[in-house]
């Protein structure tokens with residue numbers, strides 16, 4: 147397998163997110179975000195870690211963008227921290243925050259790296275969370291104001307945009323299960339947040355289309371093949387519900403199909419009480435690319451005790467299959483199948499893998515991190531993409547998660563996903579063997 151097998155136009159990049167790398171939580175006029183607040187609550191984040199400093203990318207961005215270049219990538223995906231632009235989420239913009247993203251973009255362009263902006267990667271301004279965050283109807287007006295501002299400010303220089311990162315990720319973990327910021331729970335909160343997010347992803351895209359000439363607009367969905375644990379009818383139905391929720395729920399409204407209510411009575415009941423769910427047109431947008439992000443397949447079995455979904459994950463560890471340090475199953479065939487599942491929607495014409503990667507128990511020994519497992523992981527996952535491409539599926543890019551070890555949400559600094567090792571005490575970066583593997587792969 148060579149880089150050239152993927153075609154000359156294939157976009158190779160790395161993906162990052164503001165809250166995970168920037169640090170400078172209280173610097174440059176940035177307002178607090180829900181992750182700043184959430185991380186102060188005891189027991190919410192492993193070992194009490196906080197995103198306050200993270201990788202200090204805020205001050206070290208030049209060197210970090212140089213690393214992207216050194217590794218041979220063409221694309222640098224980063225997100226804008228909404229609270230750096232609007233410290234209170236809306237109202238007065240913050241000059242220092244605006245200037246910071248100009249510096250990043252300019253540095254990318256100077257180093258001949260293509261900047262790709264994610265507008266929302268989970269770090270909602272705390273002030274908006276106080277008003278209900280994504281569960282509140284008012285969030286859409288604030289989000290649109292923020293998107294319009296960014297489009298006008300950066301649209302001349304940046305053409306590649308991702309509106310929202312993994313709507314299912316933050317609405318389920320943050321508003322249903324309470325294990326991510328803002329720590330809300332309950333099915334009602336989830337459905338409210340989901341509706342406003344589905345509206346935001348299309349609204350945001352329409353604003354970009356109107357404001358940014360030659361924009362290439364995408365949005366990024368998490369996806370996981372759902373595999374029934376046994377052949378029983380109950381397990382099959384449990385898997386179908388999980389698939390509806392995890393894979394179909396946010397993409398189908400975008401494609402003009404509305405929420406997949408017909409396939410799950412709970413959704414249908416909820417839709418009846420929320421007439422806005424029927425507003426299919428507002429949730430629809432013809433994206434230039436659909437971003438897919440895959441980390442694991444999910445094996446599920448029926449469980450009557452789990453409210454609403456009545457399905458339960460059978461963990462990779464207990465099934466004794468190969469898995470990462472996160473306990474996520476390594477299964478490149480499943481990656482291939484989930485790409486095919488999304489490609490089967492006739493209106494999805496262009497898929498970009500906007501995140502994929504793995505955490506392992508990396509150790510810095512001398513100046514080396516020997517992460518052979520990660521190299522093997524990338525080799526297998528890239529093969530899976532190639533197989534899909536050879537079958538005619540239009541996959542146009544791959545962004546590895548992630549440039550360097552960072553603040554991995556509720557896992558704190560423990561989970562290391564980077565191609566570059568970060569020593570969080572000294573902020574010393576060390577390219578891992580997998581980073582060198584990429585360098586070699588991309589140079590041919």
Ligand code: GAL
Pocket residue numbers: 163166311312315368439501547554555563
């Ligand atoms: C994604 C998320 C990233 C990163 C990754 C690894 O869901 O978008 O921010 O944390 O998972 O867990």
